[in-house]
Amino acid sequence: MNGTAIGVAIETAIGIGSAYALLALSFTVIFAATGYLHFTLGNVVMLGTVFAYWGSARQHWPVAAVLVLVVTVGGAVGVLSDWLAIRPTRRRVRDPHTVVLLSTLGLAFVITGLTASIFGPDSFIVPSYVSLQPFYILGVPIRPPYVVMVACLLVLATAAQFTIKRTRIGQMLRAVEESHELSRLSGINVSLVISVVFTLAGMLAAFSGFLIAPVTSASAYSGLDLLIDGSAAMVIGGFGSFSGAVIGAGVVGAVVGIGPLFLPPTSVEPCVLLVMVVILLLKPSGLGVSSIRLRRV
Amino acid sequence: MVIKEILPRVIDAFSSHDAPGPVVRTLTTRSGGVTALRGGVVALCYVLPAVILAFAVSSATLFQLSLLAVYAVAAVGLNIAIGFGGQLFLGQVAIMGVAAYASGLLAVRFHFSPWETLVPALFLGTAVGMLVGLVALRLSSLYLGMVSFFLVVVLPDVVDSFSSVTGGDNGLIGIPSLYDTFLRSGAVEMYATAVAILIVAVLAVRAVLLSGWGIRLRALRDTPEALSTCGISPTATRLVVYFLTSLLASVAGWEMTFLNGYVAPDLFSVDLTLLLLAGVVVGGQGTILGPIIGTAIVEGYSNLVGQFSTYSTTGLGVILVVIVIVFPNGIAEIARSGLRRLKPSGHRLVHDVASPQARTEPAHPAPSGCRDPGMAADAVLQIGGLSKSFYGVAAVRNIDVLLAAHEVLGLVGANGSGKTTVVNLITGIYPPESGQITINGKDVIGLAPYRIAQCGIARTFQVPQFVPRASVRENVEVGLLARYPQPVWLPVFRPRQSARLDRERRAEAEGILGRLQIPAVTWTQLVTALPLGLKRVLEVGRAIGTGANLLCLDEPAAGLNQDELDRLAGVLAALREQGSSILIIEHNRRFVSTVADTALLMEAGCITETASLAAGDEPSFLRDLTMPDPAEPTRSEL
Numbered sequence: 051m052n053g054t055a056i057g058v059a060i061e062t063a064i065g066i067g068s069a070y071a072l073l074a075l076s077f078t079v080i081f082a083a084t085g086y087l088h089f090t091l092g093n094v095v096m097l098g099t100v101f102a103y104w105g106s107a108r109q110h111w112p113v114a115a116v117l118v119l120v121v122t123v124g125g126a127v128g129v130l131s132d133w134l135a136i137r138p139t140r141r142r143v144r145d146p147h148t149v150v151l152l153s154t155l156g157l158a159f160v161i162t163g164l165t166a167s168i169f170g171p172d173s174f175i176v177p178s179y180v181s182l183q184p185f186y187i188l189g190v191p192i193r194p195p196y197v198v199m200v201a202c203l204l205v206l207a208t209a210a211q212f213t214i215k216r217t218r219i220g221q222m223l224r225a226v227e228e229s230h231e232l233s234r235l236s237g238i239n240v241s242l243v244i245s246v247v248f249t250l251a252g253m254l255a256a257f258s259g260f261l262i263a264p265v266t267s268a269s270a271y272s273g274l275d276l277l278i279d280g281s282a283a284m285v286i287g288g289f290g291s292f293s294g295a296v297i298g299a300g301v302v303g304a305v306v307g308i309g310p311l312f313l314p315p316t317s318v319e320p321c322v323l324l325v326m327v328v329i330l331l332l333k334p335s336g337l338g339v340s341s342i343r344l345r346r347v
Numbered sequence: 348m349v350i351k352e353i354l355p356r357v358i359d360a361f362s363s364h365d366a367p368g369p370v371v372r373t374l375t376t377r378s379g380g381v382t383a384l385r386g387g388v389v390a391l392c393y394v395l396p397a398v399i400l401a402f403a404v405s406s407a408t409l410f411q412l413s414l415l416a417v418y419a420v421a422a423v424g425l426n427i428a429i430g431f432g433g434q435l436f437l438g439q440v441a442i443m444g445v446a447a448y449a450s451g452l453l454a455v456r457f458h459f460s461p462w463e464t465l466v467p468a469l470f471l472g473t474a475v476g477m478l479v480g481l482v483a484l485r486l487s488s489l490y491l492g493m494v495s496f497f498l499v500v501v502l503p504d505v506v507d508s509f510s511s512v513t514g515g516d517n518g519l520i521g522i523p524s525l526y527d528t529f530l531r532s533g534a535v536e537m538y539a540t541a542v543a544i545l546i547v548a549v550l551a552v553r554a555v556l557l558s559g560w561g562i563r564l565r566a567l568r569d570t571p572e573a574l575s576t577c578g579i580s581p582t583a584t585r586l587v588v589y590f591l592t593s594l595l596a597s598v599a600g601w602e603m604t605f606l607n608g609y610v611a612p613d614l615f616s617v618d619l620t621l622l623l624l625a626g627v628v629v630g631g632q633g634t635i636l637g638p639i640i641g642t643a644i645v646e647g648y649s650n651l652v653g654q655f656s657t658y659s660t661t662g663l664g665v666i667l668v669v670i671v672i673v674f675p676n677g678i679a680e681i682a683r684s685g686l687r688r689l690k691p692s693g694h695r696l697v698h699d700v701a702s703p704q705a706r707t708e709p710a711h712p713a714p715s716g717c718r719d720p721g722m723a724a725d726a727v728l729q730i731g732g733l734s735k736s737f738y739g740v741a742a743v744r745n746i747d748v749l750l751a752a753h754e755v756l757g758l759v760g761a762n763g764s765g766k767t768t769v770v771n772l773i774t775g776i777y778p779p780e781s782g783q784i785t786i787n788g789k790d791v792i793g794l795a796p797y798r799i800a801q802c803g804i805a806r807t808f809q810v811p812q813f814v815p816r817a818s819v820r821e822n823v824e825v826g827l828l829a830r831y832p833q834p835v836w837l838p839v840f841r842p843r844q845s846a847r848l849d850r851e852r853r854a855e856a857e858g859i860l861g862r863l864q865i866p867a868v869t870w871t872q873l874v875t876a877l878p879l880g881l882k883r884v885l886e887v888g889r890a891i892g893t894g895a896n897l898l899c900l901d902e903p904a905a906g907l908n909q910d911e912l913d914r915l916a917g918v919l920a921a922l923r924e925q926g927s928s929i930l931i932i933e934h935n936r937r938f939v940s941t942v943a944d945t946a947l948l949m950e951a952g953c954i955t956e957t958a959s960l961a962a963g964d965e966p967s968f969l970r971d972l973t974m975p976d977p978a979e980p981t982r983s984e985l
Contacts, residue, residue: 087493138672148435149671151492152624156667159621163661171657274500274617281493289489316507323497327482334486 057190059308062265065196067303068203069261073276074283074295075210076254081289082227083247086147089154090131091255092277093161094124098259099268100169103176113179120260121253128252129245131157137241158273166270173272178264199261206254207296223247255280275319279306282326288336297337301325397542406534410606413534415646416541417602418619420548422626422638424595430632431556432588433568435488437620438479438495439596441502444615446472446600451519451610452512461525461605468601469594476593477586484582499620503612518611525605537606544602545639548595551839553635555591558838558845559828559852564588565633565814566825573812576774577893578800578829587835618660622649625663628670631677633816641677726785727752727897727928728773728804733782735772742768744952745782748930750897755919755929757939757960760949766932767809769949770899773930774806775799786897801829805890806899811882813874820870822885823856826892859888863918880911887918897928904935916942 073095080088098120105116135153139146180198184191214220225233226243234240259276266272283302287294305325309318329337400412421439428436449471450464459467479498483491506513513519526536555561563584566574571581604610622645630641645663652658670677728750735743743765750756760766772779773786775796784791786802794802805826813822831852838845860870863884869877877885883903890898900919904912912935919929919942933939939946940960948956 087489135668135672147489148429148433148492149675151435152628152671153668155496155624156621156664156671159618159660159664160668161664163657163659163664166657167661278497278500285490285493314508316504319504320501320508323494323501327494330486330490331482 054190055311057188059311061190061192061196061307063300063304063307065193065199065265065303066262066306067300068196068199069258070279070283070302070306071203071296071299072206072254072258072261073280074287074299075207075292076251076258077280077284078287078292078295079223079247079254080251081284083223083244084136086136086150086154087281088131088136088251089151089277090127090135090157090161091251092275092280093158093165093273094127094131094252094255095259095262095276095280096268096270096273097123097127097161097165098256099176099263099266099272100165100174100259100270101256102260102263103174103268104169106177106179107174116179117257117260120256124252124254124256124259125249126252127161128248128250128255131252132245132248158277162270162273169270171270173267173269176263176268179260182264193265195261195264202257202261203296210292219243219246278319278322282322286326286329286337291336294336301329301337393546394542401535401538409534409538411646411650413538413541413606415643416538416545417599417606418623418626418646419545419639419642420602421596421599422623422630422642423548423552423635424592424599425623426627426630426632426634426638427552427556427564427595428588428592430627430634430638431561431564431568432585434585434588434592435492436476436480436483436495436589436592437492437624438476438498439592439599439623440615440617440620441495441498442472442476442593442596443600443603443619444502444506444612445475446597447604447610447615448506448513448519450601450604451522454523454604455519455521456512461523464604465601468604469597472597472600473590473593476589476596480586480589480593484585496617496620499615499617502615506612514611516612518609520609522604522608522610524608541602541606544598548598549635549639552591552595554838554842554845555835556635558849559824559831559833560587560835560838562814562817562821562824563828565817566828568633569814569816570812572776572796573808573825573889575796576800576806577826577889578797580795580797591835618663621660621663621667622646625667625670627677628667628675629677632675634677637677644678725752726750727754727787728930729783729785730769730773731783733769733772733784734780735768735777736780741952743772743779746949746952746954748947748954750928750930752896752926752928753923754945755923755931755943757931757933757943757946758949759933759936759939759946762934764949765952766949767901768952770806770901770930770932773799773899774804800893800895803895804897804899805893805895807883807886807890807901807903809901809905811879811886813882813885815873815875817874818871819865819874819877819885820853820856820860822874823859823888823892824852826889827852827855830892830894856892859891862921863888864914878911880907880914883907883911884915884918887915887922891922891927896926897930898922899930899932901932902934903931904933904938912938912941 073091076094077088077091080086080091101120101123102116105111105119106113111119131154135157136150139149139153178195180194182193182195184193186192214223222233222238222243225236225238226240226247230240233243279302283298284295285298286301287296287298302322302325305322306318309321313321401409404412421443425436425439428434428439446468450459450461450468453459453464453467454461479495480491483494486494503516507515510516524533525540526533556564563574563579566577566579567581567584567588574584575581600615603614607614623642625645626642627638628641629644630637630639645666648662648666649659652662726749728748730746730748733743733746733748734741746769748756748758748769758766758769768777771777773784773791775791775794775798779792782792786799786804789802791799791802814825831848833845833848837848857870860867865881865884865888869881874882874885887898887900887903890900903915907915916938919931923929929942931939931943943960946958946960947954948958
């Protein structure tokens with residue numbers, strides 16, 4: 051193992067970590083707004099990769115069009131997942147947490163099954179949105195997609211910060227997170243805000259799929275692994291914490307990026323789970339700084 | 348004719364557990380001979396079709412049926428966790444995999460005979476399940492579903508990572524067969540074994556769930572707070588749930604090895620988790636036979652569209668979503684309501700149950716002046732310098748309370764003055780910041796709520812806490828569980844002893860219900876059918892059941908009408924007579940001055956005034972306190 055290999059591994063860790071941070075953010079906004087862990091989101095990322103493949107490899111659309119397609123599909127599936135699997139439980143059932151876990155899990159399987167029916171069960175190589183030709187810094191080959199991932203994270207995280215702190219929709223979001231009932235009484239259309247949250251989360255998740263597709267691949271069956279990665283990132287950072295999600299994604303990215311240096315590739319997912327469990331056992335509230343919640347970011 | 352007799356029994360057994368009455372009735376009232384005969388007939392009903400099938404269908408179909416029986420065992424286990432215990436333990440398939448690989452590896456690499464691998468496989472599988480459970484205990488319950496499900500997702504990767512031992516994706520081959528075959532190359536024997544194991548498993552699970560454990564698990568699911576205030580550790584109960592579900596999954600995993608003749612990761616995929624989950628929710632969570640029927644239905648569907656086809660995944664996913672949202676109780680509910688329509692309607696619940704006689708007669712007038720001033724020496728409850736704040740806001744500031752035997756103490760005060768916090772501190776729901784709490788001479792600071800309850804304190808809740816899908820009597824039995832300790836193996840291995848315990852516990856519960864004048868027609872009704880007044884009395888009944896000599900009642904009079912208040916006052920006076928000490932948190936001043944010996948006024952976290960009510964005149968602070976109208980319709984919320 052030489053310096054270059056380590057450099058490439060670290061670069062992969064940072065790049066993948068950035069993409070996962072977007073995924074973890076989408077888990078986090080939904081957790082903040084509804085209090086649920088959304089088991090369908092891993093499959094929204096998967097849809098992002100698959101539609102990136104479909105748009106670019108089969109339809110030969112320009113990058114911008116593929117991006118629009120992916121984000122639209124993500125937003126649509128995000129809001130549909132609320133309408134199909136979460137919203138109906140609100141008044142109907144005794145123990146919404148159990149039911150929501152089962153219904154979002156069921157929906158995840160539906161999406162996997164449908165995607166595999168339409169696109170086939172294979173794993174596809176996805177053309178990249180930027181050149182894959184590496185450039186060199188200190189002898190380490192840097193692959194441009196990773197640079198794009200980091201840049202996207204920086205831009206989107208800043209935008210999210212600004213939106214939540216400074217804008218009206220952010221204000222409403224914070225109110226809804228605090229209490230659905232109070233927000234409703236203050237004249238906020240809670241169900242609209244929640245729909246917006248699910249749309250945004252779906253868009254973020256699909257976008258992170260779009261970002262990682264060229265360096266991983268697109269497969270109908272990758273949703274559950276992505277679910278583990280994304281929820282591990284959120285949980286390691288601390289439920290519902292924005293900065294925590296980014297930290298957690300860094301940890302998961304490190305395992306995914308650097309792990310293959312020492313381990314067989316099949317051990318990566320078990321390791322993510324193991325790291326998550328160990329960190330949680332040591333610090334159940336997660337690594338996020340005192341679990342800052344959305345409202346205090 | 349026979350069918351008419353059998354059908355209700357089958358449906359009873361199938362839907363028994365959440366419909367109080369039918370099954371319990373058969374346990375208590377039928378004489379032994381008749382029970383055995385009927386049991387035999389019912390058993391024949393189940394077994395005969397299985398036997399006929401064994402010879403009527405092809406070997407391939409027989410294999411599918413055996414597989415179904417194996418899955419059913421795992422589904423029954425899954426249902427113990429999610430349906431009865433309310434624990435989202437989704438790792439059954441991973442445990443099946445662990446047990447299967449354990450038995451397969453022992454058989455192939457160490458040349459154990461198949462039966463010799465049973466015990467190690469069960470041990471290892473159960474150990475892994477308990478390990479996951481222990482991890483989840485340390486974390487919030489939100490994590491349990493996640494961690495246990497992810498275990499299933501990564502299992503194939505783990506198997507691949509050690510492919511030199513496990514055989515990787517190609518699987519572990521060369522598994523010896525369970526029998527020296529002679530009937531249709533062993534298919535019949537395997538089938539018979541799978542069915543026999545399923546029957547044994549169901550009978551064992553049924554025995555456990557019809558014992559006190561059934562009540563205990565449902566209390567864990569619906570109201571762990573109430574369970575712990577009855578002296579039962581929710582943590583220990585959760586561990587038992589994880590143990591049972593892992594054990595059944597391990598049995599299924601062991602069977603898988605020898606049924607398939609090989610072990611490979613794709614036998615233990617997430618799709619199997621989906622199948623089991625769909626089976627359990629279709630059949631009806633919290634029923635005994637529902638998961639088996641549900642698994643049969645979804646497995647049938649899966650085979651119809653092709654097990655490895657994407658339609659199977661899609662369809663099962665749709666089934667899961669639709670059933671959990673639209674029919675949360677599964678087809679058991681549909682079957683039950685259908686049956687109810689067939690049967691003549693049972694007794695209807697009389698809503699105003701207090702008979703005029705009981706109303707006019709003041710149940711037990713509290714004799715004045717019975718208090719012994721010397722009693723303070725052997726105080727039942729002693730609180731000194733107790734303080735608690737939340738986020739820097741002091742809720743309780745340095746309060747002292749002394750409660751003697753035979754004393755009723757009323758703690759009054761406005762909303763937000765810290766009354767309920769005091770009860771939560773005494774019962775250990777919150778840890779206090781400083782101060783001493785002694786119950787019956789035992790220091791209880793820092794003890795878990797169930798340990799504090801064991802010191803002789805029981806409480807009721809502002810919003811009554813019940814197991815909604817259990818009968819009135821079963822809800823009282825929750826309080827009695829700790830006093831009738833019943834190891835979880837007892838119903839299976841010592842059924843007579845266990846049944847005796849059940850009978851005694853039931854009889855004592857009925858004794859309590861009788862003493863509380865809760866009408867006998869309601870005892871086997873669902874607790875949710877009771878009017879609020881009786882619910883509050885019933886909570887007192889559950890508290891009495893624990894044998895506690897100190898009762899904490901949190902706003903027992905809220906939302907009660909005058910009749911209900913009188914009944915409650917009578918109950919409390921009788922309890923006091925029998926030596927209980929009672930701490931009442933209350934708004935209703937008239938109620939406090941009726942039942943209490945002493946009243947304490949709490950303001951902004953401090954006790955500001957104390958007054959004796961024995962003299963008969965009302966202290967000024969009690970008069971000045973603004974009280975809600977007792978007939979206020981807060982009851983509609985409950």
